[in-house]
Amino acid sequence: MEAQELTDLIRRHAGLIHKIAYAYCRDATDREEVVQEVALQLWRSRLRYDERYRETTWVYRIALNVAISFQRRERRHRERRLALDEQAITIAAASTSEGDAGPGEDVELLLRCVDDLGALDKALVLLFLDGNDHASIADVLGISVSNVGTKLWRIKDRLRVAFEERARSERKEEPHATR
Amino acid sequence: MQLDDLKEAWAAHGALLERSLAIDERLLREVLLRKVHRALWPYVLGRALEVALGIATLCVVMPVLARHVAEPRYVAVGGALAVFIAGIAALSAYLLVNVLQLDYGGPVTAIQHAIERIKLVEYRATKWGVLGGVVVWLPAALVLFEAVTGVAPLAHVDLAFLAVNLVFGLVVLALGHVLSRKYVERSDLGPLARRIIDALSGRALHSATGHLAELARFEREEAR
Numbered sequence: 124m125e126a127q128e129l130t131d132l133i134r135r136h137a138g139l140i141h142k143i144a145y146a147y148c149r150d151a152t153d154r155e156e157v158v159q160e161v162a163l164q165l166w167r168s169r170l171r172y173d174e175r176y177r178e179t180t181w182v183y184r185i186a187l188n189v190a191i192s193f194q195r196r197e198r199r200h201r202e203r204r205l206a207l208d209e210q211a212i213t214i215a216a217a218s219t220s221e222g223d224a225g226p227g228e229d230v231e232l233l234l235r236c237v238d239d240l241g242a243l244d245k246a247l248v249l250l251f252l253d254g255n256d257h258a259s260i261a262d263v264l265g266i267s268v269s270n271v272g273t274k275l276w277r278i279k280d281r282l283r284v285a286f287e288e289r290a291r292s293e294r295k296e297e298p299h300a301t302r
Numbered sequence: 303m304q305l306d307d308l309k310e311a312w313a314a315h316g317a318l319l320e321r322s323l324a325i326d327e328r329l330l331r332e333v334l335l336r337k338v339h340r341a342l343w344p345y346v347l348g349r350a351l352e353v354a355l356g357i358a359t360l361c362v363v364m365p366v367l368a369r370h371v372a373e374p375r376y377v378a379v380g381g382a383l384a385v386f387i388a389g390i391a392a393l394s395a396y397l398l399v400n401v402l403q404l405d406y407g408g409p410v411t412a413i414q415h416a417i418e419r420i421k422l423v424e425y426r427a428t429k430w431g432v433l434g435g436v437v438v439w440l441p442a443a444l445v446l447f448e449a450v451t452g453v454a455p456l457a458h459v460d461l462a463f464l465a466v467n468l469v470f471g472l473v474v475l476a477l478g479h480v481l482s483r484k485y486v487e488r489s490d491l492g493p494l495a496r497r498i499i500d501a502l503s504g505r506a507l508h509s510a511t512g513h514l515a516e517l518a519r520f521e522r523e524e525a526r
Contacts, residue, residue: 138320142312145319168407181407188406188413195513229311243520246410248305252312265409270523279305286304 129166136182139253143183146234146249147190147242153197160189176262183250183263191242236285244278251275349398356391360384362449370457379441379456379464386434393427411521414513421510428501433478437471440464478502 133140144157164185172181233252237245243264250260257271264271363384370376400420406413441464444456482502485491491499500506 138316141319142316145315164406168405171405171407173407184408184410184413185406187410188408188417191410191414192417195509229308230315233305233308233312241516241520243410243414243516251305252309253316254309254313263410265411266521267523270521273523274520282305 129162129169132165132178132182133162136179136186139179139182140186142253143186143190143249146237146245147194148197149238153193157190157193160193161186164189177259180259180262183255187246187249187263191246194242232286232289233282236282236289239285240278240281244274247271247274248278248282345401346398349394349401352394353391353398356387356394359387359446360391363387363445366445366449370454373457375461375464376456380445383438383441383445386438390427390431390434393423397424397427411517414517418510418514418517422507422514425501425506425510428498429507432498432502433475436474436478437468439471440467 140158140161141154144154144161148154148157165182168181168185237248240248246264247260250263255263257268257275260271260275261268266274363380367376367380367384370380397420400416400423404413404416404420408416441456444459448454448456479502482499483504485499488499497506
């Protein structure tokens, strides 16, 4: 794979990489760092790419492994931020008719609820939200298809309760806010 | 609200994000070429040096040990030193091989397992390297002095002196452990000090074993 091919690969999967970075890092600088790190790992792993798997599976694996490792590293040593001297890939504020690149209300609520999940449960939810079937999710995460089904069922239940609780607490806060 | 209801909103969010990604192709090419090599190079060099140094030290220590194999103080001191050096060199070699083999393109649970196992070995190597070094530095100096000069100071050193050094080393070791726990929350430490304190205090080990336990829970088949 040449650098040009890597650029094309990143472009093809930009949405996927971005969403994972967004879900694991709430800070814009952290997100850029994760996106850069994903690009580096894609380049480093290019010779070991197993063509039996879909390209998307490979990109998901790398992006999730980078994001989870980054989150764990940052949680332990937030003060040890890597110097970002050059930004080959940057996240511009997409000014569109819909507004900036910030998430809508529903997605923001989802992300806040998903933040309470563990790193691996979060990965499962992200893969599900992206419309992957159970077999693909199992491939990316390295667990059985039946385990994916059971876990998703449990997580959906937990998230439903979390959504309701958050919605209820926000409704309670609203009258105070308008006063 | 159900998780299934959010798929559309999530896809729309992704599409919006996708448009915000700007790639500077020329810079990306340069950064890739430079960073990919530069990022791993210091680590690989450091570990390779540790392995080479360990082997070289063993090559120096073993003939001294062989010359004094009938003397208990040499067997105890030199033997402990040889085991310590061999252990650290083996751990460094293990880390070197495993880090070079790590492929982020593997299944998430398998790669996270591999990363945490590497970290566990690294923390243990740091911990025992520092703590063991406090205890073995004097015997190491005596044996290496003999290997280099041919003069055998260990044969003339009082056993009580060696015992006092051992006790002193153990006290420093315990003190280091206590102090590392005391200063583990300090945020003004440099990267090396942070790494050593995290390893000595056991915080890094605790974090790695915690993540491994989380992985094991995640992989466990659940019944509905």
